[in-house]
Amino acid sequence: MVELWHSYGLPTAITVAEILAIIVPLLLAVAYLTYAERKVLAAAQLRKGPNVVGPFGLFQPLADGLKLLMKETVIPAGANRVVFIAAPIITFVLSLVAWAVIPFDAGMVLANINVGILYLFAISSLGVYGIIMAGWSSNSRYAFLGGLRSAAQMVSYEVSIGFVIVSVLLCVGSLNLSDIVEAQKTVWYCLPLFPMFIVFFISGLAETNRSPFDLPEGESELVAGFFVEYSSMTFALFYLGEYANMILMSAMTSILFLGGWLPPFGVAPFTWIPGPIWFFAKIAFVLFCFLWVRATMPRYRYDQLMRLGWKVFLPLSLAWLAATAAFLVFTGRLPA
Amino acid sequence: MIIQALAFYAFAAVAVASGVMVISARNPVHSVLFLILAFFNAAGLFVLLGAEFLAMILVIVYVGAVAVLFLFVVMMLDINFVELRQGFLQYLPVGALIGLILLAELILMFGAWVAAPGALQAAVAPTPSALSNTAALGALLYTHYVYAFQTAGAVLLVAMIGAIVLTHRSRPDTRRQRIARQVARRREDTLEIVKVRPGEGA
Numbered sequence: 001m002v003e004l005w006h007s008y009g010l011p012t013a014i015t016v017a018e019i020l021a022i023i024v025p026l027l028l029a030v031a032y033l034t035y036a037e038r039k040v041l042a043a044a045q046l047r048k049g050p051n052v053v054g055p056f057g058l059f060q061p062l063a064d065g066l067k068l069l070m071k072e073t074v075i076p077a078g079a080n081r082v083v084f085i086a087a088p089i090i091t092f093v094l095s096l097v098a099w100a101v102i103p104f105d106a107g108m109v110l111a112n113i114n115v116g117i118l119y120l121f122a123i124s125s126l127g128v129y130g131i132i133m134a135g136w137s138s139n140s141r142y143a144f145l146g147g148l149r150s151a152a153q154m155v156s157y158e159v160s161i162g163f164v165i166v167s168v169l170l171c172v173g174s175l176n177l178s179d180i181v182e183a184q185k186t187v188w189y190c191l192p193l194f195p196m197f198i199v200f201f202i203s204g205l206a207e208t209n210r211s212p213f214d215l216p217e218g219e220s221e222l223v224a225g226f227f228v229e230y231s232s233m234t235f236a237l238f239y240l241g242e243y244a245n246m247i248l249m250s251a252m253t254s255i256l257f258l259g260g261w262l263p264p265f266g267v268a269p270f271t272w273i274p275g276p277i278w279f280f281a282k283i284a285f286v287l288f289c290f291l292w293v294r295a296t297m298p299r300y301r302y303d304q305l306m307r308l309g310w311k312v313f314l315p316l317s318l319a320w321l322a323a324t325a326a327f328l329v330f331t332g333r334l335p336a
Numbered sequence: 337m338i339i340q341a342l343a344f345y346a347f348a349a350v351a352v353a354s355g356v357m358v359i360s361a362r363n364p365v366h367s368v369l370f371l372i373l374a375f376f377n378a379a380g381l382f383v384l385l386g387a388e389f390l391a392m393i394l395v396i397v398y399v400g401a402v403a404v405l406f407l408f409v410v411m412m413l414d415i416n417f418v419e420l421r422q423g424f425l426q427y428l429p430v431g432a433l434i435g436l437i438l439l440a441e442l443i444l445m446f447g448a449w450v451a452a453p454g455a456l457q458a459a460v461a462p463t464p465s466a467l468s469n470t471a472a473l474g475a476l477l478y479t480h481y482v483y484a485f486q487t488a489g490a491v492l493l494v495a496m497i498g499a500i501v502l503t504h505r506s507r508p509d510t511r512r513q514r515i516a517r518q519v520a521r522r523r524e525d526t527l528e529i530v531k532v533r534p535g536e537g538a
Binding site for chain 1: 339363365366369372388389392393395396399400401404405407408411412468469470512513
């Protein structure tokens, strides 16, 4: 019995504790990201934003959560019940499981797997299922149109994200996320691969259905798009999933291009600050850019969105990939 | 080992069950969703085999792209489910016959099949720890079998171009945004300033 505890029980308990240590702060961060978004948008529009509930409106996310929890869950009569309930759950779960492979510091990672970046890519490409299932099962025209738009959009932008990731991998020579960060000790990849950094950021906006690519929910034509029929906690799960995906995309941007937990310079005052703090600061910076874009840019038209993905980003990232490979081979810098 | 065995049976059982559901579900959208579940469990089995690269590629390519397009098309089909069921009994004997033939072929093949002497040894040999299976696959595909790989790529490219040529129709009446023309437009081309005197009109 003691042996069983040591070989199975204890490792399981440790893993569960680690998972909680990631998920609980993540959910808090999601709650306060909604607050940050409202504050940033308010600042951009010379308003105050939430400022009534608690000091500086800091309890606003909790009040919103409580309100959503108290509401009635409405399931439309013509809806396909099982798929309708499963869709928000899938969205939410997928946005959490991806965090298993994110390294917060050297060795500070739940699962340090060989193909970490592929795992992240796989999970983020699955995010479309929650949306497409919600759109279909709601049995409503608006939701269905939102789901269709989202499916086409996310599949299109995944292609260029894939090519950007491959150009980074060429420079690293490993699919492991910790190796990717360690390879940026000399220079962060946002400098030598600058155009790819921009392509990745913009494709990240499209992949998370954020403004200016928020056509799947486009409130001016589709009411609320794919989640128009959702209420209460099912709606809240979509919302939490969307914001958790934003944080995940920011973490991916930090790891691939901004050197993850590494300080900008490996000298004294910068190295005093611990790695996770750098990592969170970079995530916060990228998230601020997400919100900034929302406050600044008008929504794309659908044909413009497709044109940008297929006719601009795809050739650009493919050409850059070929150029990177050629450069690495001819200068003999190809990692072993 | 117990955990791995349990995981294997769980993945295998769910994969087979969802495979059965793919062909027996009433709603085609449910069929596609069960197909996705089957893909997932196949990926799980790959992970148990130590082929993590293949597992991730399976999820990315089949679940993340192919099945999305599949679902996309199936969702938009306007299918009368009752009509779809009608021919079931009529086609059942033919289907069962094909299934039986396939089963017989499998039995014949595996019944007479003798593994090469070295194959079993290679299968149970421990994986070299220095070589990740991504690197091993890369070396095989791009170094040892590069011509076969390129040929396969060329065949796929031709197939893709063929599909586009066959299905693409140009519609001259649609209005498209021509960005170069919009950018090249000058004020002189489109605007005319007219002095209008009061009481006369333009």
